[in-house]
Amino acid sequence: MNNLKVVVIGAGIGGLTAGIALSQAGYEVEVYDRVQELRPVGAGISLWSNGVKVLNRLGLGAEMAKIGGKMERMEYRTKTGELLNNITLSPLIHTVGQRPYPVARRDLQTMLLAAFPSEVKLGHKCIGVEEDGKGVTAIFENGHKAQGDLVVAADGIRSILRTHVLGQQIEPKYGGYTNWNGLVPADAALAPKDCWIIYVGDHKRVSMMPIAGDRFYFFFDVPLPKGTPANPETYKAELKEHFQGWAAPVQSLIELFDPNEVARPEIHDVGPIDRYVKGRVALLGDSAHATCPDMGQGGCQAMEDAWVLTQYLMTTNLGVEYALKRYEMERTERANAVVQKARKRAEQIHGKDPAITQEWYSQLAVEKPTDVTDAITKVIMAGPLR
Known part of the structure; x- marks a missing residue:
């Protein structure tokens, strides 16, 4: 189909990837976002090979390599620092044909914005859509209307257009834990610079991943009741308490980060829902399938959506x-x-059933590294680009 006009609602990872892919297909694309200024949510993201392949296919492989961290292996350690498992990623990279890249969200967003050939229209909150025989019109709070042949609803986990597609409102579900995340300068005293290191214990988790610019993307996970108050002034004290007695690099990380540069989301997911489409409106990314980040597939699935739709x-x-x-x-x-697999993984890691989490800790110490990479490979290879 030639000469389509596409209206994309949302300029996150999914919306921008869709904007780029659809523009490259020769379609006229307008991207709108409700915010006045685009600021990425969260500090970093791990892009596994299936997401990277979509970006490669869109001609962004060289740019991706510049902003991605060179992650050669993973280490699981106990909370006090004993090595549980040392996992080289080379079998995975060899099998799937592409390395994964941990990346700063800001770097990724900057790259995607530069690759989208038009300007994103900010300050436009979409409040509804209307369809007729000729096409579909997105209606904005400020009175603007955008008509097109289809609307791509990439408006995030709290999507307004999801309600239109499903005919009912779906509330995101709490994943059971809170996540503090940010960026710090890379330092061998914290972790090796080619390694993703994960400390686990007491249903909590601390992670550090290398990204470009000689930095680590880090996060702390703690199971907490939903609605636990957040205040950057107390982040360090809270984390010192939550991770008392954990290994020296964990303590150093708490000392090092700037609390005003740290994001602290309560982790939620959406679905699974059985409809992504109504007429000429298609949900894409988190609006359709917001995912607990425990498999690193949220952004990757949005990129796959964009590719498959195009x-x-x-x-x-x-x-x-x-x-x-x-x-x-x-x-x-x-x-x-x-979505289902990541939710199950989130529950396994964060002690929804303490016996299952304990079993996972025991398994980590004895399983073959290739069992870990094989499981990740299976998820990657189920995507549209081999």
């Missing part, structure tokens, strides 16, 4: 709605499975 539009002459139905069939199966 391919189905390009390869049919049977109309927009037909292409969107095919997108829905493929993506509900793929992304919903990831």
